[in-house]
Amino acid sequence: MRSPVLLVVAHGSRDPRHAATVHALVRRVGALRPGLRVETAFLDFNAPSVPQVLERLAASGEAGDVIALPLLLTRAFHAKSDIPGVLREASARLPELRIRQAEVLGPSPLLLAAVERRLREAGLRPRDRRSTGLVLAAAGSTDPEAIAAIADMARELRRTGWCSVRPAFASASLPRTEDSVRALRDEGCARVAVAPYVIAPGRLPDRIAEGAREADVLAGVLGPSPELARLLLHRYDSAPSVLTAPARTLRSAVPA
Template sequence: MTAPALVTLAHGSRDPRSAATVEALAAETRRLRPDLRVEAAFLELAEPGFHAVVDRLVAEGHDEVVVVPLLLNEGYHAKVDVPRVVQEAMDRHARLQVRATRILGLEPAFLGVLDARLRDALRGARVRELDALVLAASGSSDTVANQAVARLARVWGARHHLPVVAAFASSAPPATGEAVRAFRREGRRHVAVASMFLAPGFLPDRAAELALEAGAVAVSEPLGADPELARTVLARYAVGAVELVPV
């Protein structure tokens, strides 16, 4: 019996660095599970689109697909767009079964990846002292999603015994620049910003730009195609695959 195919589904961006990161994460996932068929797809703004990937899998004989949404928060895309395209795929192919798993989300394990990216940024900027941190994320009109980022920021701050505030690149205050300036008004001069984004693109770039303009000493790169993220993708897949087993 062939295992269900795995499709990692990202929102998509016009920035080619974003698609390259998503493809690299799919490649890392394949490296960890070479027995699985793993494909990357996008909701919009990048190719290949989700339906094109599913159509190809069906043409090759796959009738079960597990979709792992590469989303870090439970916003509109997770609640509306992903269920919509999954249902459309099953409507297009009568014998196809598709299960969407939980989103990638804000796993505490990702804080280790965040720390590694921030250490790289601090080395590059030759920074040896910190007195505050900002956790930058995309932001959402969904207040629950933003609260999840704030909770993760508190956990991260406790790890480092430093004050931490969450900041957002869109849809919610404060912006990264505002967060950095607020710390500087308190007399904190060594404020670093960690990027809780999956991949490079307009929002991470804007968040970094605003932070540096406000006086941040360093801004990290997004999480990227780290093995920790690939392991989380496979953990989500395992649950989805079990849900496809007939009861």
């Protein structure tokens, strides 16, 4: 029996580094599971779009089942509205495809491990934790669920032994990265590290880096880390069995 196609749905960016990083991550996923067909699509700015990929899959006749996986760390607007809407419209137009939407990436211990990897790569050693305050810097959202998820991640990191951990946001929410860096200094942390809780480079990660100027260490974005690639496959394997609702039920099916 043919495995469902994994369709990785990224946000997209005008910054070419974003798409390059997404494609590197998808290649790593494919290397972890040879034989699995993995496709990439973008919501905005980059090609191909989600409808373009789904139309190509339908026209080829080589795919029946598709699992669309949002390349998102939290459940915010794109995961709750944009992506479900696009998939429902595609299901109505392409009845030959059976499309399911997987869960977003967070929360997961694998994301904690990916953050820790980037901090180690930036030069922090395990014995540095007790004297180092950590800023977990996310892109930002107005969605309370997404904000709460970042706060929960910061608490989980704090339990691993850091001097203190504070969340920060590049947009939409407060505090900003520079504010959390200063707050950790005021708490008495001997040094401060900033961990961007974002997948790929772009405008908002650059804003995080700008806010980290007064920090001692700036880690890299999560990017094509082994942990992130494994997490994508875990979400693929755990995708719900329920098919995407047809377009006529859009109003009632979109989560509040």
